[in-house]
Amino acid sequence: MTGVHKRFGATLALRGVDLAVCAGEVHALVGENGAGKSTLMKVLSGAHAPDHGRMWLDGTPFRPRNPLHARQSGVSMIYQELSLAPHLSVMENILLGIEPTRGPLVRWAEMRDRAATALKEVGIGDLDPEVQLRHLPIAMQQMVEIARAVAIDCRVLVLDEPTSSLTQRDADNLFALIRRLKSKGLGIVYISHFLEEVQEISDRFTVLRDGQTVGGGITAEATIQRIISSMVGRDVEDLYPRSPRVPGETVLETHDLAGMDRPLSASLKLRRGEVLGVAGLVGAGRTELMRVIFGLDRLAGGALTVGSVGGTASPARRWKQSVGMVSEDRKTEGLALGLSVADNVTLPQLRGLGPWRLVTPSRQAAATQPWIDKIPIKCGTPYDPVHSLSGGNQQKVALARLLHADVDVLLLDEPTRGIDVGSKVQIYRLIDELAVGDPAAGRKPKGVLMISSYLPELLGVCDRIAVMCRGHLTEARPVDQWDEHQLMVAATGQEQEA
Amino acid sequence: MSASTKNRTAGDSAESSSIWQSKWFDTASRFLALIAVFSFFAIMVKEGKFYTARNLENILRQSAVYATAALGMTMVIITAGIDLSVGSVIALTVVVIAWMLNIHWDVIPVGGGETEVVFLIHQWPVLVPILAVLVALLMATLAGLLNGTTLVGQRLVPFIVTLGTMGIFRGVAKLIAHEKDIYPQEDTWIADIMDPTLTSVDPSRSWMLLPPGVWLLLIAAVGAALLLRYTRLGRHIYAVGSNAETARLCGVPVGRTKILVYTLAGFFGGLAGLMQFSIAGGIGAPTTAVAYELHIIAAVVIGGASFSGGEGSILGSFIGALIIAVLYMGCQLMLWPKSVQEIVIGVIIIQAVALDQFRRRRMALS
Numbered sequence A: 001m002t003g004v005h006k007r008f009g010a011t012l013a014l015r016g017v018d019l020a021v022c023a024g025e026v027h028a029l030v031g032e033n034g035a036g037k038s039t040l041m042k043v044l045s046g047a048h049a050p051d052h053g054r055m056w057l058d059g060t061p062f063r064p065r066n067p068l069h070a071r072q073s074g075v076s077m078i079y080q081e082l083s084l085a086p087h088l089s090v091m092e093n094i095l096l097g098i099e100p101t102r103g104p105l106v107r108w109a110e111m112r113d114r115a116a117t118a119l120k121e122v123g124i125g126d127l128d129p130e131v132q133l134r135h136l137p138i139a140m141q142q143m144v145e146i147a148r149a150v151a152i153d154c155r156v157l158v159l160d161e162p163t164s165s166l167t168q169r170d171a172d173n174l175f176a177l178i179r180r181l182k183s184k185g186l187g188i189v190y191i192s193h194f195l196e197e198v199q200e201i202s203d204r205f206t207v208l209r210d211g212q213t214v215g216g217g218i219t220a221e222a223t224i225q226r227i228i229s230s231m232v233g234r235d236v237e238d239l240y241p242r243s244p245r246v247p248g249e250t251v252l253e254t255h256d257l258a259g260m261d262r263p264l265s266a267s268l269k270l271r272r273g274e275v276l277g278v279a280g281l282v283g284a285g286r287t288e289l290m291r292v293i294f295g296l297d298r299l300a301g302g303a304l305t306v307g308s309v310g311g312t313a314s315p316a317r318r319w320k321q322s323v324g325m326v327s328e329d330r331k332t333e334g335l336a337l338g339l340s341v342a343d344n345v346t347l348p349q350l351r352g353l354g355p356w357r358l359v360t361p362s363r364q365a366a367a368t369q370p371w372i373d374k375i376p377i378k379c380g381t382p383y384d385p386v387h388s389l390s391g392g393n394q395q396k397v398a399l400a401r402l403l404h405a406d407v408d409v410l411l412l413d414e415p416t417r418g419i420d421v422g423s424k425v426q427i428y429r430l431i432d433e434l435a436v437g438d439p440a441a442g443r444k445p446k447g448v449l450m451i452s453s454y455l456p457e458l459l460g461v462c463d464r465i466a467v468m469c470r471g472h473l474t475e476a477r478p479v480d481q482w483d484e485h486q487l488m489v490a491a492t493g494q495e496q497e498a
Numbered sequence B: 001m002s003a004s005t006k007n008r009t010a011g012d013s014a015e016s017s018s019i020w021q022s023k024w025f026d027t028a029s030r031f032l033a034l035i036a037v038f039s040f041f042a043i044m045v046k047e048g049k050f051y052t053a054r055n056l057e058n059i060l061r062q063s064a065v066y067a068t069a070a071l072g073m074t075m076v077i078i079t080a081g082i083d084l085s086v087g088s089v090i091a092l093t094v095v096v097i098a099w100m101l102n103i104h105w106d107v108i109p110v111g112g113g114e115t116e117v118v119f120l121i122h123q124w125p126v127l128v129p130i131l132a133v134l135v136a137l138l139m140a141t142l143a144g145l146l147n148g149t150t151l152v153g154q155r156l157v158p159f160i161v162t163l164g165t166m167g168i169f170r171g172v173a174k175l176i177a178h179e180k181d182i183y184p185q186e187d188t189w190i191a192d193i194m195d196p197t198l199t200s201v202d203p204s205r206s207w208m209l210l211p212p213g214v215w216l217l218l219i220a221a222v223g224a225a226l227l228l229r230y231t232r233l234g235r236h237i238y239a240v241g242s243n244a245e246t247a248r249l250c251g252v253p254v255g256r257t258k259i260l261v262y263t264l265a266g267f268f269g270g271l272a273g274l275m276q277f278s279i280a281g282g283i284g285a286p287t288t289a290v291a292y293e294l295h296i297i298a299a300v301v302i303g304g305a306s307f308s309g310g311e312g313s314i315l316g317s318f319i320g321a322l323i324i325a326v327l328y329m330g331c332q333l334m335l336w337p338k339s340v341q342e343i344v345i346g347v348i349i350i351q352a353v354a355l356d357q358f359r360r361r362r363m364a365l366s
Helices: A037-044 A067-073 A090-094 A108-121 A138-151 A168-183 A195-201 A224-232 A286-294 A315-320 A330-334 A341-346 A361-374 A391-405 A421-436 A455-461 A484-491 B002-010 B013-021 B023-044 B053-078 B086-101 B127-153 B158-176 B203-208 B212-230 B232-242 B244-249 B254-279 B292-302 B314-333 B338-365
Strands: A004-008 A017-021 A026-031 A075-078 A156-160 A187-191 A204-209 A212-218 A250-259 A266-271 A274-280 A299-306 A323-326 A409-413 A447-451 A464-469 B104-107 B116-119
Touching: A017 A026, A017 A187, A017 A212, A026 A037, A026 A168, A026 A195, A026 A224, A037 A075, A037 A156, A037 A187, A067 A075, A075 A138, A090 A108, A090 A138, A108 A138, A138 A168, A168 A187, A168 A195, A187 A195, A195 A224, A204 A224, A212 A224, A224 A421, A250 A286, A250 A447, A266 A274, A266 A447, A274 A286, A274 A421, A274 A455, A274 A484, A286 A299, A286 A323, A286 A409, A286 A447, A315 A323, A323 A391, A330 A391, A330 B244, A341 A361, A341 A391, A341 B232, A361 A391, A391 A421, A409 A421, A421 A447, A421 A455, A455 A484, A464 A484, B023 B314, B053 B086, B053 B212, B053 B232, B053 B254, B053 B292, B053 B314, B086 B127, B086 B158, B086 B254, B086 B292, B127 B158, B127 B254, B212 B232, B212 B254, B212 B314, B232 B244, B232 B254, B244 B254, B292 B314, B292 B338, B314 B338
Parallel strands: A026 A187, A026 A204, A075 A156, A156 A187, A274 A447, A274 A464, A323 A409, A409 A447
Antiparallel strands: A004 A017, A204 A212, A250 A266, A250 A299, B104 B116
16 A cells, blocks of 8 residues: 655645655644644645645545545544534434435435444444434544544544543543554544653654644654654753742632532632642543532532632622632633633723723723733734634633732633643743742732643642542642552542542 | 634734724725715616705614614624514504603593593693603613513523514504504604704704704714723623623623613613604504514624624614615615515625625635
8 A cells, every 4th residue: 555645835824844644554743733733634634725735645646625525535534623413313424425325315224334334443333323413422423423534435534632522531442443443554643732642642743833844753762852842842841830839828618519410529628829730530520610619500518618708609709709710611611712812801800991990992901911921922912802812822811811800719620721832831830920929029829729631730730639530529639649640540430448 | 713823823914914804994894885885876866866965864864763773782782692672662662652642531620511631741741751751761671671681581592582572562562552553642842853954844953963863873872882892891791792601701790791781772772762753753653663673683784793792883783774774765766666675675685794704704814
């Protein structure tokens, strides 16, 4: 079999990218957000035509006219946001657009068979092809989407951040599937921010920066440090800055806190000047814990004290009590994407931004500018709509909101999910500065409660870590008493009560 | 998506495109559309009948009802909602004003004899019209409040709630009027607020320059624009429409904001009703303003608001209302049959929004 070769040289977003993916290999594509990965994908999938450069597929020139054409030629994409029809059945989804028909009628029996074959190939042959897609968990839906690619005989499969919404177990299943597809001779392009994953699954890698190929090689021969360095374009000495912190008084306390469904029981104490981490699997109830604390979900039991005030409160009250939250889902919950940076940053705290209790856009912008400079947020002006920013910068806007409101307690749910390494480091530095405070400038240390599924980050940033498992929160232990393995064991509930 | 990727990596290409993406350019292009539509009819309508002072004033008077109601509709649509009941609210207002002006009872004279009908307005000729306007505006505002509390309280989509109240308010209007037009006993100033001024046969009105109702609209529009731009409520309205979840996370009282917006929409509907009362000749017809909600929604959408929320402006909607009025007036003066007018206007509304979207997409790419 011949390998797959592609060469691009589009201007602006892509300034000469070389990428060669061989049949039967997993090729990781890494780079910061904005490095050109999405654009490269768009060119590959036929959504955009390259301005210069050429592509070959199996040795013949490949010029996809549109995504459908690319798919039929054998290049399939699995995006972060799955592109499936939730109301249709599994088999209808798999054969969408290529339904076997006789005249105007669909041949349901053949459809069922072909869907079943494709499902078997991706290792979920026991799934009923007639079940409605929306009843399946997200990991299963992803498998169905891969089955769709398999059903049309795809040659190159591109996976964009496929594990970002998966649990560890589902991710392991996915990796097993990727290896199986690889052994069948598919070329697989794997895009991820999780370099540990890249190391685990890929054979070779290519690093993109500013629309150019800046590095690459055989994964087994590269260290994570080296990959990061070439992604960022400089050496990153200290990924997790940590200044000496002095814990102060308790600012947030819960006792056997329970939500309607999750969490079942969570007790924690957050003090000023510390970062408390919450580890656990997706679905364990970490986000729900934060939502109950912030008044977004209802409290079903237990005690909750913020500062010196007990009981539940609305999000509006929480902001007044100097508590702020960054949601894990910045697109649907965290940010108003159509509004400006200044609007998003100042929304919880609009007082004092104009005369006579009015709000003037210029004062909003003036209040936002210092945070844009400090964090820093890369944007043209504070009036730019948030959707024009990259993921990392969007996340920094969500964080700047808490800084603008000057809250004492920061609730951060997956604050670095899906953002580039450079932005991550800036956010880590910010968290550290907040926890330490600056007595000289009159800024008191803050208390930070942080949820993360990325264990190295938790271990690097937090002072203490508690683990949520099936709705129960363990007691927080100092970070030096944890390692990744122990966190994983606790999160999966394998730890016996000692 | 890819355009933003390009912008990021290409550096400062945002600088050059900012003029084209600015709000001013956006409004200016709408204004150009208005001028284009106007010029078309100015040229096509024979003998310059289109740009006579009388006709210009007519366009203003016509558009005032739409534009006033569009103020509230703009806020509603910015919150990603819709208010289908506004036409009925206008009718309700018209009927309530007429009914108030027509309150009367029978009196049997002390010395006996024939019963006499006594009209309240004859007792208090100054107070009753003022009261009529206030009560009618209050009714309209309460109608809006009912919309808001129902859709927030019962967690229903605005379309369904206002579809229901569209029938309810119309029914109430007919109930009050006993399904007949109410002819008020006296001609009051309320019936005159939309009467021509500059082109009036009565020279004593020309000092006002514009009909008082149009002045009322201008004041209300400035107030609404200031509210949207410079108050906390205004910022909250945009936030709720852009992303209600985010708004909630940021401590915005989402439910209360929506209730206020629909209540304001009711109030502006009431103001529009006041004008409609005058335009309809001071008669309380419960069947007036049918399908007005559609013209008003069209005006707001042509004005640049998006049904998915977070976008829209008072100035835009104002221009949108003018465009709708010019279209209607122009089609009439072209002496096209009513059927053709309706088809032409329908096509233009669709194409105007399509063109607007196309322009925006091109801008996003540039």
